[in-house]
Amino acid sequence: MSESEYITAFRFGFGVMPNTSFAPERELKIAVANDTSNDQIITARIIATEEQQKTLKETGRAPDEKKKLQELFRSFELADLDKEIINAATSKAMFTNRLAAFWANHFSLGKGKQILRVLSGLYETSLRQKIFGRFSDLLIAAELHPAMVSYLNLNESIGPNSKAGQRSGKGFNENLGREILELHTLGVDGGYVQADVIALSKILTGWHIPKDQGQVQFTPNRAEPGSKTLLGKTYGSEKPKPEDAYAAFEALAAHPSTAKFISAKLARHFFGPQSESAAKSIAAVFQSSGGNLIEVYQTMLNLKEAKAPLGAQNRTDFEFLISALRAAPLREHALDEKQKQDGTEKPNPVTSGAMRNLTQQLWKAPSPKGWPDDPAFWISPTIMTARLKLIPAIVRQYQDIEPIAFAEAALGPVMTPNTRSTIKLASNRLQSIGLVLASPDFNRR
Amino acid sequence: MLINRRHLLHAAAASGIYSLLPSLTLAATAMEKRLVVIIQRGGMDSLDAVQPWGDPAFKLLRPTTELIAPAPAFAVDNFFAFNDALKPLHPLFSAKELSVVHSVSTPYRARSHFDAQDFLERGADDHSNLESGWVNRLITLLGGRKVEFAADIGTGASYIMRGPAPTLNIYPKSDLSFWADSTQFLQLLYQNDPAYKPVLDSIKATGTTKPEKTDQTATHEVAALAAKMLKQDCRIAAFSLYGWDTHAQQTNNLKKSLAELADAITTLKVELGDVWANTLVVVASEFGRTAHFNGTGGTDHGTGGAAFFAGGLMAGGQGGKIITNRWPGLADDKLFEGRDLNPTDDVRRYIGWALISLYDLSPDKLSSTIFPGVDMGQQLRMI
Numbered sequence: 001m002s003e004s005e006y007i008t009a010f011r012f013g014f015g016v017m018p019n020t021s022f023a024p025e026r027e028l029k030i031a032v033a034n035d036t037s038n039d040q041i042i043t044a045r046i047i048a049t050e051e052q053q054k055t056l057k058e059t060g061r062a063p064d065e066k067k068k069l070q071e072l073f074r075s076f077e078l079a080d081l082d083k084e085i086i087n088a089a090t091s092k093a094m095f096t097n098r099l100a101a102f103w104a105n106h107f108s109l110g111k112g113k114q115i116l117r118v119l120s121g122l123y124e125t126s127l128r129q130k131i132f133g134r135f136s137d138l139l140i141a142a143e144l145h146p147a148m149v150s151y152l153n154l155n156e157s158i159g160p161n162s163k164a165g166q167r168s169g170k171g172f173n174e175n176l177g178r179e180i181l182e183l184h185t186l187g188v189d190g191g192y193v194q195a196d197v198i199a200l201s202k203i204l205t206g207w208h209i210p211k212d213q214g215q216v217q218f219t220p221n222r223a224e225p226g227s228k229t230l231l232g233k234t235y236g237s238e239k240p241k242p243e244d245a246y247a248a249f250e251a252l253a254a255h256p257s258t259a260k261f262i263s264a265k266l267a268r269h270f271f272g273p274q275s276e277s278a279a280k281s282i283a284a285v286f287q288s289s290g291g292n293l294i295e296v297y298q299t300m301l302n303l304k305e306a307k308a309p310l311g312a313q314n315r316t317d318f319e320f321l322i323s324a325l326r327a328a329p330l331r332e333h334a335l336d337e338k339q340k341q342d343g344t345e346k347p348n349p350v351t352s353g354a355m356r357n358l359t360q361q362l363w364k365a366p367s368p369k370g371w372p373d374d375p376a377f378w379i380s381p382t383i384m385t386a387r388l389k390l391i392p393a394i395v396r397q398y399q400d401i402e403p404i405a406f407a408e409a410a411l412g413p414v415m416t417p418n419t420r421s422t423i424k425l426a427s428n429r430l431q432s433i434g435l436v437l438a439s440p441d442f443n444r445r
Numbered sequence: 446m447l448i449n450r451r452h453l454l455h456a457a458a459a460s461g462i463y464s465l466l467p468s469l470t471l472a473a474t475a476m477e478k479r480l481v482v483i484i485q486r487g488g489m490d491s492l493d494a495v496q497p498w499g500d501p502a503f504k505l506l507r508p509t510t511e512l513i514a515p516a517p518a519f520a521v522d523n524f525f526a527f528n529d530a531l532k533p534l535h536p537l538f539s540a541k542e543l544s545v546v547h548s549v550s551t552p553y554r555a556r557s558h559f560d561a562q563d564f565l566e567r568g569a570d571d572h573s574n575l576e577s578g579w580v581n582r583l584i585t586l587l588g589g590r591k592v593e594f595a596a597d598i599g600t601g602a603s604y605i606m607r608g609p610a611p612t613l614n615i616y617p618k619s620d621l622s623f624w625a626d627s628t629q630f631l632q633l634l635y636q637n638d639p640a641y642k643p644v645l646d647s648i649k650a651t652g653t654t655k656p657e658k659t660d661q662t663a664t665h666e667v668a669a670l671a672a673k674m675l676k677q678d679c680r681i682a683a684f685s686l687y688g689w690d691t692h693a694q695q696t697n698n699l700k701k702s703l704a705e706l707a708d709a710i711t712t713l714k715v716e717l718g719d720v721w722a723n724t725l726v727v728v729a730s731e732f733g734r735t736a737h738f739n740g741t742g743g744t745d746h747g748t749g750g751a752a753f754f755a756g757g758l759m760a761g762g763q764g765g766k767i768i769t770n771r772w773p774g775l776a777d778d779k780l781f782e783g784r785d786l787n788p789t790d791d792v793r794r795y796i797g798w799a800l801i802s803l804y805d806l807s808p809d810k811l812s813s814t815i816f817p818g819v820d821m822g823q824q825l826r827m828i
Contacts, residue, residue, distance in 0.1 A: 112688070153693040156741035171740020175692040178556070178746065188557045194782070197556075366687055367486065369559055379640055381614045381647030388624055388631075388648070422633045435630055440638045 003413035010310050010445040011270060012301070013094030014319060016410060017326040024095035024301055028294055031096070031132040038125050042146060043214030045076060045118045050211065073117040080121020081352035081362060086335050088318075089325040089351075099297065100128045101318060102269055106262075107142035107184055108370030109363050115150050120363035123147035135262065135291030136253035140246065143180060144216050146209050152176035152368065159205040159224025159240075172224065177201030179368045180252065187264075190257030192231060199228040203235050203248050218242040231255065259286040266296070268373045271305040272312025278305045310414055311444045314378035316371060317360035319445070320387055324394045324437050325350065327410040334397040349393045358386050379443060387443070391434045403432035411441050476587075477723045478758070478803050480681045481671060481713060482580060482605060485706070485730035486562060487689030490744050491751030492736060492775075492786060493699055494531065495545050495767060499524030502775035507738045525767045530703035533711050537755060541764030542721075543710075546795045547751045548769050550732055550788035552818070556746035558690070561731035566604035568793060569817040577608025579815050580683055584610035586814055587804060596674050598667050598684040605683050613679075615647050615670065624648075668709040672716030675724070684709075689730060693741040710755050722757035725803055725828055727796055729753075733786050736775055747785035749773070752792050754799060754827065762802065762828040768795070793819045799827035 001016065009015055009022045016022075052072055056065040088097045104124040109116055123145050130138040142148055149155050153175040158164050160171035177200040181192045206223025209216055223240035233251055236244040252258060263283035267275040282299055289295040300306065315323060325335070338345045347353035355362050359382055365371050377383070398406075407415060407423050419439040426432035436442060497503050498520070520526040521538055525547070537543040553564040564570055568579030575582075585608070597606040597614045606612045624631060628648070635641035664686060671682040686709060688702040706728065714721050733750030754763070773779050773787035781787040793816040801811055808821050 153741055153743070156693045158740055160740055165740070173692045173739040173741045173743055174745040182557055188560055194556070367558060376640070381644045384644040385647055418637050419634065422630055425633065426630050431630065435634055438631065439634055440641055
């Protein structure tokens, strides 16, 4: 394989996998929105959670019922994590998986809410159905997803002058409204003011997850009546409709600041912090195509920055794990073997168990801003010591391989002379293979 | 772009200065004073944490909450009462080892978490051309005085520590036995890559096994690790606490976070032992929250907030007080933009005066280097 193929596989995929070719262009050509909806699964899980919470309450928080609820959270959470990791580690569509990870981090969920433990994995699955369509559809899918509606408190938000608001004396909060403007569309310098935050927050009232429904619905009785002015345009009337929020989302998606902000984030993610010119090229296509994401990705692949030497970015923990799992053939059942401890199944040490011991907790970013695209962040000592700790577990799952051959396959022409000479010095085979995974070459992209 | 230049600074520093540092062994140090900076990420509701019951408007502000009048034990003065989740801190307050500065903020006035945190950690606004955190600049300023090192404890790369001066980033979570006899190879692997060199120093510093932790115990571990480092050669430590962004059901959620804060501070005191007498702990959040409760039993992003100052050193200064430059009042027309606690002072001024006493700095040096643009105002003996 040529150096340029390695560069493409590192920059847009998860590195090189034995006997597997990487063709991001082709992924875009055959990209059809996967329209197998997972709405039914989402509904079933929300209702199952609500029912168990109800039982818990009715039994006066009986320890057995509490344990059952915890087990429910734990089992869905681990199953989703395993599924995500196994899919990324074995799929041919590496670019698709990188894009899905990018968008899930752009529209980031975070830690804090129990219900997210049963919804976060499904949230990413829902986003995947929209990442090859228009940005506005992706935006709507994210913001009105039960996971996001729960995470950023839209579920509790009620128009104070709505019927429900008048009856209960409750009102709205600005959490989701603000983060949509600041983090998901225009960006903090995108030209909105406090009044826009309030307007959008009011426009969003009415959308919630009614008890026993297990899905996000629009309830006019909860929505703030009257017109709201968001970025100079007015939305809504005395009779609030679902279309009010849809219209606002369309306008936010079409705003030039959104094209600029999203493009800068894409450029930064794939090409590194110094990528203003790439960001401009992407933004031009984003704007002129009306947020056609396939055209946006196509543009990215064709930029001269796509061929630049590696190193402007570093791998996230998730990318590191997936790349390591793909770098060599694994032992049989390495990814699906489970051990039991005290009757409880332990997370598999190289899938969900591995992810939990890295710094980046998938779908549990410390804030709605998501995990940073700061290259320095991803090689900080904290990050790297956690990776060093994980490496032995992964290396033990590799089929018998020779360190030098492994290094040449995994890094080939992007291996630095220093890494090549160091791994040759190691006397222990496993450690030598581990050093390849620990090398700066393997951790950058 | 900003980040990349920072990254390069990091790299340059690591290759040059870092290698001159002694490895982490116990050595007698000239400087005995310790500084701990804790950042509460998310925006703490200062009005719920340290409640101004002396302001008649306060009782009317949040009619929908379950706030109840505080037990006399937590009414820390005639005007303020601690949230009862801060009960464990009351002995410190009585011993004058804790004070609160209320109705303060940085000069940042918009309501983005992330810009506000950057301001707090940079110590200046983003037009200042500074790309380093104020703790990092402080280390440079103290350069000649044997600050052996400063540690950023937690997920790492906090803005407050960024910059050319060397810092260590550690986390209580490493089992590196696999690498035990191949440290020399890791050394070879990383020695020529300045960005990776700090990894080696971090491994040397910790290298112990710690099981997986819940958030609560993780905070405890982090505080204990900070104390451990400070008892050795480390003189400055920083870490973050999370869970302050209470848009809904604030009453219970905030209690959890306040309990963690109380645990972090008491853990520092217990673990530091004698060293606590020489310690200053500064706790600050990026902003306060709206004065009124929102419609969902919580508060939205606001402006004026509060900062905590703790440590044995406080007893010699402002310990045992709730300090305000001027209480702004909570009537609607007194609120900032009609919604937030109105900040009546720059929080950097209080941190600044504390640093001046702590390190015997000149006020000019502080306002030009550490907190550019701050008006230091009248002298204040914080410690």
